[in-house]
Amino acid sequence: MRIESKDQFAAFQAQAREREAGRKKRVLVCCGTGCLATGAREVAEAFAYEIAERGLDVEIGLGVKSTGCHGFCERGPLVVFQPEGLLYTKVQAKRVPEIVEKTILGGEIIPGLLYKNPADNERIPAYEEIPFYKNQVRVAMRNIGRIDPTDLTDAVAHDAYAGLAKALFEMTPDEVLDEVETSGQRGRGGAGFYTARKWRSCKAAPGDRRFVLCNGDEGDPGAFKDRSIMEGDPHSVLEGMIIGAYALGAHDGYIYVRDEYPLAVVNLQAAIVEARKAGLLGENILGSGFDFDIRISRGGGAFVCGESSALMRSLAGKTGEPRAKYVHSTEKGLFDLPTVLNNVETWAGIGAIIHHGGAWFASMGTARSKGTKAFSLVGKVKNTGLIELPMGTTLRHIIYDIGGGVLKDRPFKAVQTGGPSGGCIPENLLDLPVDYERLTEAGSMMGSGGMIVMDDRTCMVDVARYFLAFLTEESCGKCVPCREGLKQMLGIFDALVEGRGRQGDIERIETLAAGMQLGSLCELGKSAPNPVLSTLKYFRSEYEAHIADRACPAGICRDLTAFEIMDDCDGCHVCFKACPTNAIEGTIKELHVIHHDLCISCGACLDVCPTDSIRTFPKIELAVREVV
Amino acid sequence: MAEQPCVDLSKTEAILGSYPHEEPSLIQVLQDVHRAYNYLPCDVLVRVAEVLEVPLAKVFSVSTFYKAFSLEPQGDTIIKVCTGTACHIRGAGQLVEELERKLGIGAGETTEDLKFTVKTVNCVGACAMAPVMIVGEKYWGGAKPARMSRYLAEGGSDEN
Ligand SMILES: Cc1cc2nc3c(=O)[nH]c(=O)nc-3n(C[C@H](O)[C@H](O)[C@H](O)COP(=O)(O)O)c2cc1C
Ligand code: FES
Numbered sequence: 001m002r003i004e005s006k007d008q009f010a011a012f013q014a015q016a017r018e019r020e021a022g023r024k025k026r027v028l029v030c031c032g033t034g035c036l037a038t039g040a041r042e043v044a045e046a047f048a049y050e051i052a053e054r055g056l057d058v059e060i061g062l063g064v065k066s067t068g069c070h071g072f073c074e075r076g077p078l079v080v081f082q083p084e085g086l087l088y089t090k091v092q093a094k095r096v097p098e099i100v101e102k103t104i105l106g107g108e109i110i111p112g113l114l115y116k117n118p119a120d121n122e123r124i125p126a127y128e129e130i131p132f133y134k135n136q137v138r139v140a141m142r143n144i145g146r147i148d149p150t151d152l153t154d155a156v157a158h159d160a161y162a163g164l165a166k167a168l169f170e171m172t173p174d175e176v177l178d179e180v181e182t183s184g185q186r187g188r189g190g191a192g193f194y195t196a197r198k199w200r201s202c203k204a205a206p207g208d209r210r211f212v213l214c215n216g217d218e219g220d221p222g223a224f225k226d227r228s229i230m231e232g233d234p235h236s237v238l239e240g241m242i243i244g245a246y247a248l249g250a251h252d253g254y255i256y257v258r259d260e261y262p263l264a265v266v267n268l269q270a271a272i273v274e275a276r277k278a279g280l281l282g283e284n285i286l287g288s289g290f291d292f293d294i295r296i297s298r299g300g301g302a303f304v305c306g307e308s309s310a311l312m313r314s315l316a317g318k319t320g321e322p323r324a325k326y327v328h329s330t331e332k333g334l335f336d337l338p339t340v341l342n343n344v345e346t347w348a349g350i351g352a353i354i355h356h357g358g359a360w361f362a363s364m365g366t367a368r369s370k371g372t373k374a375f376s377l378v379g380k381v382k383n384t385g386l387i388e389l390p391m392g393t394t395l396r397h398i399i400y401d402i403g404g405g406v407l408k409d410r411p412f413k414a415v416q417t418g419g420p421s422g423g424c425i426p427e428n429l430l431d432l433p434v435d436y437e438r439l440t441e442a443g444s445m446m447g448s449g450g451m452i453v454m455d456d457r458t459c460m461v462d463v464a465r466y467f468l469a470f471l472t473e474e475s476c477g478k479c480v481p482c483r484e485g486l487k488q489m490l491g492i493f494d495a496l497v498e499g500r501g502r503q504g505d506i507e508r509i510e511t512l513a514a515g516m517q518l519g520s521l522c523e524l525g526k527s528a529p530n531p532v533l534s535t536l537k538y539f540r541s542e543y544e545a546h547i548a549d550r551a552c553p554a555g556i557c558r559d560l561t562a563f564e565i566m567d568d569c570d571g572c573h574v575c576f577k578a579c580p581t582n583a584i585e586g587t588i589k590e591l592h593v594i595h596h597d598l599c600i601s602c603g604a605c606l607d608v609c610p611t612d613s614i615r616t617f618p619k620i621e622l623a624v625r626e627v628v
Numbered sequence: 629m630a631e632q633p634c635v636d637l638s639k640t641e642a643i644l645g646s647y648p649h650e651e652p653s654l655i656q657v658l659q660d661v662h663r664a665y666n667y668l669p670c671d672v673l674v675r676v677a678e679v680l681e682v683p684l685a686k687v688f689s690v691s692t693f694y695k696a697f698s699l700e701p702q703g704d705t706i707i708k709v710c711t712g713t714a715c716h717i718r719g720a721g722q723l724v725e726e727l728e729r730k731l732g733i734g735a736g737e738t739t740e741d742l743k744f745t746v747k748t749v750n751c752v753g754a755c756a757m758a759p760v761m762i763v764g765e766k767y768w769g770g771a772k773p774a775r776m777s778r779y780l781a782e783g784g785s786d787e788n
Contacts, residue, residue, distance in 0.1 A: 033752070033753055033754050033767065034756055034757055036767065037757060037760070037767030071756070073754060073756035073769070074756045074769070074770075218753070220751070221713040221714070221715075221750045222712055222713040222714045222751060222755050223755075224751070224753035224754070224755055224756075227753035259659075259694075259696045260749060260751070260753065297655075297656065298655075298659055300655055300658075300694025300695065300696045300697065301695035301696035301749075302693060302694050302695060303750065315652070316651065316652050317654035317656075317690070318651070318654075318690065319689055319690055319694075320694075376755060376756070378756055379713075379717055379718070380717065380718075384755070384756035384757075384758075450714075450755075452717065458717055463717070466713065466716050467713075470750065474750075476693075577774065578774060580722070580725070580729065580773055580774075602725070603719075604773065607719070
C-alpha cells in the first residue's frame with residue numbers, strides 16, 4: 001500500500017496501533033548478532049513450530065517476532081513475553097516445549113530461566129525491573145527490542161515516521177532546522193559537532209544538489225551501538241535521514257555500513273524496500289511533493305573510512321584516504337558537492353526530536369551536552385551490553401549500578417572510552433560526569449560510545465601497545481607523521497613489553513606523540529597518541545616498572561611474567577586441562593606445579609583457577625632462583 | 629606472483645551487468661566478485677578495469693587497500709578471530725595461538741589443502757560475548773582455546 005497524504009498516514013498509524021493493542025500475548029525473541037551466536041534463530045523457530053503445532057496463534061493471538069538487539073548479549077538468547085514483560089535468559093531451543101506448556105499456557109514462571117542479579121543473586125522476572133534496564137533512558141534506541149525491525153507496521157505503531165509526518169506537513173525546512181538547533185543535539189560519532197550548525201553550513205553552500213550520508217562504519221573496536229540500531233530499528237535511521245534531507249533540500253542519501261555487519265545491511269535493505277513501497281521513501285514522499293531516496297554502500301574493512309573525507313572517497317569507489325580539513329565537506333563533500341554526514345545514532349535521534357520537540361531533548365543532559373547517549377559497556381564488567389543514559393551520568397553509576405561492578409569482583413583499574421582515539425580513565429576519576437567536555441579534559445574522548453572496563457589483570461602498557469598496533473595497521477599511509485610516527489612508537493612499545501625498554505623511552509614516546517599531534521593530516525594520526533598519553537598520565541609507574549625492573553605489574557606481558565602455583569592449591573586439576581603446552585604437572589587432589597621451561601606465560605591457568613591459587617611474578621626472578 | 633588459475637569469467641560479466649559502468653561502482657563490484665570467487669582473481673581485475681573504464685592500477689590499489697579483499701585464493705572455511713579491544717583483554721590472542729598450533733597457520737594464512745583461512749578482524753560488534761570467533765558463518769561467543777577442535781568441526785557445517 002502506498003500512503004499518499006497526511007490523512008492516509010494518520011489512518012495507517014491508527015490501524016497499526018489498533019493491531020498492536022489487539023495482539024495480547026506475544027513472545028519476543030532477540031535476534032541480534034549476539035543472540036544469533038548463541039542460537040536465537042533455533043529458539044525463534046522452535047517457538048513458531050510449537051505455537052503453530054498447538055494452534056495457539058488463533059487461540060490467544062500469539063505471534064513470534066524477531067526483535068533486534070536488547071544489548072544484553074552475554075545472557076542470550078533472550079526471550080520476552082508480553083504483555084507480562086517477563087524475561088527469560090539463556091533460553092535453549094530444546095526447552096521451548098516446556099516453556100510453552102508451563103509459562104504461556106500455564107502462566108507459571110520457570111525460576112531457573114529468570115535473570116539473576118549479580119549484585120545480590122536475586123532472580124528478577126520483569127524485564128523493566130532489572131537494574132540494567134531500569135536505569136536507562138532510551139531515545140536513539142527507543143524501539144530496539146520492542147519492535148520487529150522487518151515489520152514497518154510494527155514500527156509505525158511505536159511512533160516511527162511520526163516525526164517525519166510532522167516535519168513534512170506541519171513544518172517548513174527552516175523550522176525543522178530550528179527545532180534541531182533547540183535540541184542542542186551534537187554528533188554521536190566522535191567529535192561532537194552540533195548537528196544544526198553542520199546542516200546550516202551545508203544549506204548555505206552554493207549549488208542545488210546536495211547529499212545526506214549516514215556513517216555506519218562504527219570502526220572503534222568495542223563499540224556496537226550503531227550495529228544494534230541498524231539491525232534493531234533501521235526505520236529510525238531512515239526517518240532521521242529523510243527529515244534531514246527535507247531540511248536541507250537534498251534528494252540523495254547513502255548509508256555506509258561496515259563490512260563486518262552483514263545483518264545490519266540485510267535489515268536496512270529490507271526497511272528501505274518496505275519504506276519505498278509505503279511511499280515513505282522515493283518520489284513524492286507521503287504525497288508531500290518531496291523526493292528523496294537512500295542507497296546502501298558496504299565498506300571494505302578499513303578503519304580510516306569512518307573519517308568523513310575518507311568515507312566520501314570510498315563511496316566514490318576510491319581508496320579511503322582522507323584529505324586536509326581546510327575544505328569543509330559541508331561545501332565540497334561527496335563528488336565535490338555539499339554534503340552532510342552524521343552518525344547512525346545522531347540520525348536515529350532526529351525523528352524523536354521532531355516528534356517530541358527540541359526542548360524535550362534539551363531537557364536531558366548537561367549544559368553543553370544535551371540529550372542521551374548510547375554506550376556499549378564491555379570488557380571485565382559483570383553486565384555487558386548496550387545502554388543509553390542522559391549525558392552527565394557518572395562513570396561510577398554506569399560501571400557499578402548498571403554494569404554491576406567488575407567481573408569476579410576484582411579491583412577496578414581503568415575504563416577505556418573513545419576507541420583508538422580515546423584514552424583510559426583511572427579509578428580516581430570515576431565520579432566524572434560523562435559528557436563531551438569532561439571526557440576530553442580527562443584525556444579521553446566520547447568517540448563511538450565504547451566503554452571497556454579493565455581490571456587489575458590488564459596491563460596498561462599492553463593496552464597502549466594494542467591500540468598502536470591497531471592504528472599502525474589501519475593508517476592509510478598518506479602522511480608521514482602518522483605512518484612513520486606510529487611505526488616508530490610501536491617499535492618502542494614492542495621493546496617495552498619484551499623487556500628491552502631503555503631509560504629515555506618514555507621521553508622518546510612523548511616527543512613522537514607531540515609531533516604526530518601537530519603534523520598529521522587527519523584526526524586518525526592527530527588523536528593516535530591519546531591512548532599512549534592517557535596511560536602515561538595515569539599509569540606512569542607501570543611504564544617505569546617495565547623499563548627499570550623488567551616487570552609487568554599486571555602479569556600480562558609474557559616475556560616479563562612467570563607463573564607459579566601456591567600451596568593452597570586443592571588439586572582440582574582444572575589448570576592442568578587448560579594449559580595449552582602441558583606445562584602443569586599434578587594428580588587430582590594434590591598440589592600441582594608449573595614447569596617454567598614449558599610455560600609460555602599465557603595465563604590460561606590463572607584465568608580458570610577457582611581458588612585463586614596461581615600467582616604471577618617477574619620472570620627475571622627465575623634467573624635469580626636458579627643461581628641460589 | 630604464482631600463476632593464477634584461469635577462472636570462469638561469466639560470473640564476472642553477470643556482476644558487471646548489474647551495476648552502472650562507472651568508478652563509483654568499483655568497490656561494490658569487487659565485493660560481489662570476491663563473494664563469487666572467494667578472492668579477487670587477476671583476470672577478473674583486468675576485466676573489471678576494462679568495463680568500468682578505471683585504470684588497472686587504480687583497481688589494484690583499491691583491491692589492496694581494503695581488508696575485505698584477498699588477491700590469493702582462500703580456504704573453504706574462513707575463520708575470523710576478533711582481536712578488537714574487548715576481545716583482546718579477554719584473551720583473543722590465545723585463540724590465535726591455539727589455531728596456529730592446531731592448523732599450523734598464522735593470521736592471514738591459508739592451509740595448504742585450502743580448507744581453512746585464518747584472519748583476525750577488529751571487532752565484529754558482539755563485544756558483550758568476548759572473545760568472539762567466527763567459523764564460516766557461525767559465531768562463537770566466550771570462545772576458549774580448549775574448545776577449538778569443536779569450533780573447527782562444527783563451524784563450517786552449521787547454517788546458522
Ligand atoms: C579515524 C576516524 C574514524 C572515524 N570513525 C567513525 C565511525 O566509525 N563512525 C562515525 O560515526 N564517525 C566516525 N568518525 C567521525 C567522522 O569523521 C564524523 O565526524 C562523524 O561521522 C560525523 O557524524 P556526527 O556529527 O553525527 O558524529 C571517525 C573519525 C576518524 C578521524
Ligand atoms: S571487540 Fe571483539 S566483538 Fe567487539
